[in-house]
Amino acid sequence: xxxxxxxxxxxxxxxxxxxxxxxxxxxxxxxxxxxxxxxxxxxxxxxxxxxxxxxxxxxxxxxxxxxxxxxxxxxxxxxxxxxxxxxxxxxxxxxxxxxxxxxxxxxxxxxxxxxxxxxxxxxxxxxxxxxxxxxxxxxxxxxxxxxxxxxxxxxxxxxxxxxxxxxxxxxxxxxxxxxxxxxxxxxxxxxxxxxxxxxxxxxxxxxxxxxxxxxxxxxxxxxxxxxxxxxxxxxxxxxxxxxxxxxxxxxxxxxxxxxxxxxxxxxxxxxxxxxxxxxxxxxxxxxxxxxxxxxxxxxxxxxxxxxxxxxxxxxxxxxxxxxxxxxxxxxxxxxxxxxxxxxxxxxxxxxxxxxxxxxxxxxxxxxxxxxxxxxxxxxxxxxxxxxxxxxxxxxxxxxxxxxxxxxxxxx
Amino acid sequence: xxxxxxxxxxxxxxxxxxxxxxxxxxxxxxxxxxxxxxxxxxxxxxxxxxxxxxxxxxxxxxxxxxxxxxxxxxxxxxxxxxxxxxxxxxxxxxxxxxxxxxxxxxxxxxxxxxxxxxxxxxxxxxxxxxxxxxxxxxxxxxxxxxxxxxxxxxxxxxxxxxxxxxxxxxxxxxxxxxxxxxxxxxxxxxxxxxxxxxxxxxxxxxxxxxxxxxxxxxxxxxxxxxxxxxxxxxxxxxxxxxxxxxxxxxxxxxxxxxxxxxxxxxxxxxxxxxxxxxxxxxxxxxxxxxxxx
Numbered sequence: 001x002x003x004x005x006x007x008x009x010x011x012x013x014x015x016x017x018x019x020x021x022x023x024x025x026x027x028x029x030x031x032x033x034x035x036x037x038x039x040x041x042x043x044x045x046x047x048x049x050x051x052x053x054x055x056x057x058x059x060x061x062x063x064x065x066x067x068x069x070x071x072x073x074x075x076x077x078x079x080x081x082x083x084x085x086x087x088x089x090x091x092x093x094x095x096x097x098x099x100x101x102x103x104x105x106x107x108x109x110x111x112x113x114x115x116x117x118x119x120x121x122x123x124x125x126x127x128x129x130x131x132x133x134x135x136x137x138x139x140x141x142x143x144x145x146x147x148x149x150x151x152x153x154x155x156x157x158x159x160x161x162x163x164x165x166x167x168x169x170x171x172x173x174x175x176x177x178x179x180x181x182x183x184x185x186x187x188x189x190x191x192x193x194x195x196x197x198x199x200x201x202x203x204x205x206x207x208x209x210x211x212x213x214x215x216x217x218x219x220x221x222x223x224x225x226x227x228x229x230x231x232x233x234x235x236x237x238x239x240x241x242x243x244x245x246x247x248x249x250x251x252x253x254x255x256x257x258x259x260x261x262x263x264x265x266x267x268x269x270x271x272x273x274x275x276x277x278x279x280x281x282x283x284x285x286x287x288x289x290x291x292x293x294x295x296x297x298x299x300x301x302x303x304x305x306x307x308x309x310x311x312x313x314x315x316x317x318x319x320x321x322x323x324x325x326x327x328x329x330x331x332x333x334x335x336x337x338x339x340x341x342x343x344x345x346x347x348x349x350x351x352x353x354x355x356x357x358x359x360x361x362x363x364x365x366x367x368x369x370x371x372x373x374x375x376x377x378x379x380x381x382x383x384x385x386x387x388x389x390x391x392x393x394x395x396x397x398x399x400x401x402x403x404x405x406x407x408x409x410x411x
Numbered sequence: 412x413x414x415x416x417x418x419x420x421x422x423x424x425x426x427x428x429x430x431x432x433x434x435x436x437x438x439x440x441x442x443x444x445x446x447x448x449x450x451x452x453x454x455x456x457x458x459x460x461x462x463x464x465x466x467x468x469x470x471x472x473x474x475x476x477x478x479x480x481x482x483x484x485x486x487x488x489x490x491x492x493x494x495x496x497x498x499x500x501x502x503x504x505x506x507x508x509x510x511x512x513x514x515x516x517x518x519x520x521x522x523x524x525x526x527x528x529x530x531x532x533x534x535x536x537x538x539x540x541x542x543x544x545x546x547x548x549x550x551x552x553x554x555x556x557x558x559x560x561x562x563x564x565x566x567x568x569x570x571x572x573x574x575x576x577x578x579x580x581x582x583x584x585x586x587x588x589x590x591x592x593x594x595x596x597x598x599x600x601x602x603x604x605x606x607x608x609x610x611x612x613x614x615x616x617x618x619x620x621x622x623x624x625x626x627x628x629x630x631x632x633x634x635x636x637x638x639x640x641x642x643x644x645x646x647x648x649x650x651x652x653x654x655x656x657x658x659x660x661x662x663x664x665x666x667x668x669x670x671x672x673x674x675x676x677x678x679x680x681x682x683x684x685x686x687x688x689x690x691x692x693x694x695x696x697x698x699x700x701x702x703x704x
Contacts, residue, residue, distance in 0.1 A: 051518060052627040055527035092627065191672065219671035222631050224622045227421045227549060228666035235414065248529050248623045258538035259549040275529075282531040282623050287538065 041084035042077070042345065044069075044335075045104030046114045049121060052092025053221065056247050056278065057271075057324040058117045061139055062087060064321065064328025065114060067312050072332070078339055086110055090121060097121045101128040111345050114331055117324065118246075119143035119162070119193040126154045135351045137334045139327035143193035147372035153352050155369055157331040157362070158296045159377035162197040165294040166242070168381045168393045169268055170205045172403075173240070180405055182239030182266055186215035188229055188253065189244025198270050198294070199244035206240075214238050223249060230256035240266040247272045251282035258287055263409040268292040273384060274323040280387060288384035290404035295382040297326035297364050298391050300399045305333075306363040330362035337361075413545045418667045419660065420546055426659025427556035428621070431563055432614040432632070433639040433651040435607030438566075441583040441646030442603040444503055445495060448510040451633030452517040453608050457483050457615020458532075458624045459525050465532045465619075472532045472620045473554055476562075480612040487608025491601050499600065514629060521626035532619040555617040562613045563652070566606070570648070579603050583646065642682045644695025653693055657681070 046065060049058035069083045077083060086108055090097035097116055104110045105128070115138020116125050122141025129136035130151045137155045142162040146154065160167075173182065185206055189199040196218065207213055214236040219229060230253065233241065241264045243253055250272025257263065273279050273293035280288050297303070299310045299320045309329055313321040321329075337360045338351040345351075359368040369375050381393035383404060390400045436450045457479045464470040464478060494513060498505045534551075541548040570576035581589040582599045590596050618624065639658050643650025661678035669677065685693065 051522055051527055052630075055522070055625055055627055056529050059527050188671070217671045219666075220675045222634075222675050223671065224631065225421075225425055225662065227425075227552070228418065228663045229671050231414075231417055231421070231547070232667060248625070248628075251529065251531065251623045255538050259540050259551075260547050261540060261542075278529055281533075282529060284533050284538070 039081070041082040042079070042112065043084050043086055043108070043110040044112045044114055045086045045088075045101070045108060045110030047088045047090045047097050047100035047104070047116050047121075047125065049092035049097075049117055050087075050089040052090075053248075054092040054118050054121070054246070056275065057140065057322070058092070060322040060324035061117050061328040063313065063317055064139070064325035064330075065332060067309060067316060067321075067325070068329045068332030068336075070316070071309075071312065072336060078336060079343070079345070090116065092121070094121060094124050097125045098128055101125050105129075105132050105134065112335060112339070114328075114335060115139055115141065115157075117141075119146055122146060123193065126151060129153055133348055135335070135338065135348045135355075137331050137338075137355075139331040140324060141194070144197050144374075145193065147374040151373060153348065154373040155334065155352070155355050156373060156375050157334045157364070157367060158327060159364060159367065159375055159379050161374050162194050163201040165198045165270065165379050166202040166268065168378060169292055169294065170202055172381065172393055173206070173266065174209050176405070182211055184212045184214045184236070184238045185240040185242060186233045186236055186238035186264070187213065187217075187242050187244075188215065188233065189218050190223070190246055190249050191218050191220050192244065192246055195244030195246060195270050199242055202242045202268070206242075211240070218244075219249075221246070221249075224252060226253045226256035227259060229253065230260045230262065233257070234260050234262035237262075238264050240264055241268070243267070243269040245269050245272045247275060247278075248282075251279065254283045254287055254291075263407045265406050265410045266290075266292070267407055270294065273389070274382065276320055276322050276389065278322070280384070285387040286408075288387065290407045291384045292392075293382050294379040295323055295389075295391070296379060297323055297330070298380070298382065298389065298399065300391070301363070301365075301380075301397065303363050303365045304361050309363050326363055330364045330367070333362045334360050334367065414667065417546055418663050420548060421552075422660035422663035423656060424549070424552040424556045424659070425663070426656035427559045428552070428614070428617055429635070429639055429659055430652045430655035431559035431610060431617070433636045433643075433655050434563060434566060434648055435610035435614075436636050437640040437643065437646055437648060437651040438579075438610075439604055439607040440640065441648075442579055443495075443499070443506075443600050445506040445604075446503060446510070446637075447604075447607065448507055448633055449490075449513040449517060450510075450607075450611060450636060451629030451631075452514040452521075453483065453487070454611040454615045454618065454632055455624055455626060455629045456486075456517060456521060457612045458619040459521055459530065459615075459626075460612075461616040461619040462525070462530050462532050465534070471534055472616050473534075473558060476558065476613045476616045479616050480562075480609050483612030483615070484605045484609035487605040488601060490608065491604040495604060496597065496601070499597070514633070518626045518629060525626070527626055529623045529625050530619075531623045534620060537620055551620045555621060558613065558617060562610065566610065567648070569606075575599075575602055579606075638679060638682055640692075642685055642692055644692030647692070647694040650692055650694030 069085050072083045088100040090100050113134050117140045119141040122138045126136050135153050144163050187199050187203045189195050250269050273291050274295045338354045342350045359366045380391050383392045392403045439447050460479050461472045461475045464475045465472050536550040539550045578594045578599050639654040643654030658678050662674050665674045665677040
């Protein structure tokens with residue numbers, strides 16, 4: 001009996017203590033949450049695809065964000081406060097990325113947000129930020145539908161949206177002498193909100209210029225076997241292939257083309273060829289030759305701060321930064337500039353207003369946006385030459401004067 | 412006509428590899444009633460082991476099978492003893508949750524060891540092909556399919572001719588009866604699980620040559636392999652072979668004659684139709700569950 005009584009008393013005390021602790025924690029949470037805290041580090045919430053299908057670019061973006069945070073902190077922080085990144089892994093999943101950003105905002109009370117990788121994930125993630133009236137600058141969500149929703153807090157930190165990624169390449173091809181100009185083209189693409197607009201835009205411009213479409217198909221992201229698609233493309237015998245890829249599918253398709261013994265004269269591919277050594281290791285150095293791609297940054301680019309970024313990256317991670325790392329770094333620069341110019345993180349609408357009205361210098365070059373948060377600039381065009389990724393267009397940013405106009409093995 | 416033959420060739424070549432990958436999954440289910448969701452993760456683990464052997468020691472990925480297969484056999488045994496055996500009397504749903512958790516742990520571990528980026532194994536023949544008239548036979552696919560046939564043949568011989576193999580078959584057909592005649596079901600289960608995982612040791616080496624891979628790739632593979640064994644009849648090795656060939660052919664025919672966009676949907680629609688007609692799958696057998704217990 002006494003045992004039971006003595007057992008109940010501590011239980012009630014414990015329950016009371018827990019209740020008090022919960023109320024106290026809630027009170028503390030409410031008082032210090034969101035952007036209200038004006039001392040201590042500035043917490044920046046990010047969700048990235050560190051595992052799953054997009055782990056390759058997601059990991060690179062994490063590196064870029066980390067270099068940016070270290071750079072800011074070395075320079076004295078943001079508004080005099082150190083920057084602290086709170087990075088979650090969304091496993092390349094749309095539902096998880098939504099949960100992550102909701103948790104970052106309402107549970108972790110981060111002060112600012114930075115975006116995730118790929119249009120697929122940024123589409124739902126940016127909606128969470130918009131609902132919470134938080135600035136959302138993102139490094140890799142250039143699909144046109146990102147900017148057709150009337151969002152006020154969304155900004156894409158690259159030079160242009162997806163449908164303009166291939167503009168310079170199209171201009172170059174259409175400017176070739178008639179004897180070198182392709183007459184037919186094939187357009188395979190992954191079912192991806194970023195890749196499809198790039199390829200559709202290129203196709204429409206080529207068709208308008210009289211280049212006949214001989215193959216056009218979209219494959220699901222789960223596709224791993226490209227032999228049949230490559231065989232179909234070979235049968236269509238195009239002079240040019242513009243391939244909408246993410247990464248592994250870009251490698252798989254190039255390998256499949258080699259297996260079926262077909263090389264077009266001109267080959268353009270989205271995203272994958274900008275993966276530096278990951279790409280050349282995947283397809284083999286020999287198979288990279290003369291592949292065109294659009295790119296936002298290269299380690300050789302002479303944009304403000306780029307060489308310092310490359311040096312810091314080499315020191316911290318070894319090797320050269322991938323394009324996605326540079327894009328993430330530039331995204332941090334955009335956020336930093338807005339915060340520094342507004343002088344506060346409390347009014348996120350003011351941060352967005354600043355970006356809508358001003359250009360920001362980044363390692364990608366100057367970036368500026370329209371009212372929808374879509375950037376208005378021009379991508380670089382890269383080409384693999386002798387195992388090296390070179391910038392070939394525009395001439396002002398080119399790292400070589402030479403442009404290869406024929407894939408080895410093409411007829 | 413060339414296009415038709417080419418499509419059939421591509422479908423059979425990839426179907427042969429699918430058959431090897433699915434054989435272990437169906438074997439484990441047939442004997443143990445365990446749906447091993449970690450099967451895809453074991454496959455990717457074997458691909459990473461092959462990558463290390465190829466990049467570190469220069470071992471040809473197909474020759475690496477003699478290392479990856481016993482390594483995965485031992486790993487499978489260990490996984491069985493540490494994780495599956497304790498829940499062997501629990502309902503099948505427990506094994507689904509357990510092996511799904513195992514897949515997530517393996518994915519994270521592979522990410523820590525090899526990194527969450529794309530890896531490729533590129534022996535000299537990885538983009539070469541044999542040409543028979545106008546028909547293209549990619550060397551990697553031919554070697555992979557031939558090795559899959561050899562491994563499947565070896566597995567069949569083991570199951571048909573050895574005492575352990577007969578014990579496994581007996582346990583699959585009638586576990587209670589097998590136990591009554593002195594077969595140690597726990598030991599048989601351990602052997603079965605280890606062999607099932609060993610088949611993906613070989614399979615992982617083969618797919619490392621065929622496709623780039625990363626730790627998260629196991630989701631795509633387990634979805635495909637589950638589709639194959641459901642189509643063929645869960646627990647039936649012959650069914651897995653037929654299901655794999657059908658799925659390989661369905662994928663390539665859809666890509667060639669319909670649209671690449673439908674290459675995932677159509678094969679699964681076929682599985683759905685087959686299951687409507689034969690709920691137990693092509694080679695599966697119906698159980699009277701009222702008397703099965």
